[in-house]
Amino acid sequence: MDFVFFINLFKLSVIIHSLFIFSLFFPISETFADSKKQTIQPNPEDGITIIVEKGQTLSIISKTYLDDPRKWKELLKSNQIDNPNLIIPGMKLWIPKSLGKKPLADLQRFTGTTEVLKLSQKQNDWAKAKNGEGLYAKDEVRTLQESEAQFIFLSGSRFEITENSHVIMERGKSETEPDEIFLRQGRIRSLIPKTSNPNQKMFLLKTESAESVVKGTDFLTEVDQNGNTTLSCYEGSVAVTAEKVTVLVNSGYATFVEKGKPPLKPFPVPNPPIPENK
Known part of the structure; x- marks a missing residue:
């Protein structure tokens, strides 16, 4: 009986170890998040995706791509971001054509x-x-x-x-x-x-x-x-x-x-x- 118990315990430890190794290479939360992001990706023909560079602010981005530094709130809304402090270098931002440059x-x-x-x-x-x-x-x-x-x-x-x-x-x-x-x-x-x-x-x-x-x-x-x-x-x-x-x-x-x-x-x-x- 003790022998069977140790065999089952060994099998359980192998399973736990395997799951741990798998999680190191394939994080479940990231995989799920990535798949979720992919499902909400807009049509490339409707705008462009940019990568925020170091030193760029929302006003600078709005001025560069929308010709109006005052449109940063609309830019946040288009990216479903509530907190402007979440904009950091390296992240992606979607610039929809609907917010594009308009004539004065x-x-x-x-x-x-x-x-x-x-x-x-x-x-x-x-x-x-x-x-x-x-x-x-x-x-x-x-x-x-x-x-x-x-x-x-x-x-x-x-x-x-x-x-x-x-x-x-x-x-x-x-x-x-x-x-x-x-x-x-x-x-x-x-x-x-x-x-x-x-x-x-x-x-x-x-x-x-x-x-x-x-x-x-x-x-x-x-x-x-x-x-x-x-x-x-x-x-x-x-x-x-x-x-x-x-x-x-x-x-x-x-x-x-x-x-x-x-x-x-x-x-x-x-x-x-x-x-x-x-």
């Missing part, structure tokens, strides 16, 4: 010779503009003599540039910062929709000599050949800053900013022209 604005119409420089698509040559084409961050638009162009941002803001003007599109740097336009030269008419939040910045218009924080307003900005800026406000108000000095330009007033100097005290302006399709 659409070119609605233009006359004469209007050209677009699509730096967002790594193009280094100016090309003839097309009605309805999307304008992305870093893209540039210019009008030549006797030419005009109008584009509308997704926020509803509308902009009209006159002849011999040159603008550059910029996306807001964070969730709380508004999108931007840099007016390199020429004249731009801006019609920004009003917001229910009086503290919300709707738009930021920059020139070489000044920066204009916009909420809900209608205003005209002009940059001359020397980089000086003239801003005329026709509705609402615009905060104009230069050389760490800010002036509030209310409806019916204007300011002038000489390059390298603070803005002048606002002064009265004549009535504005009525924009088309307002």
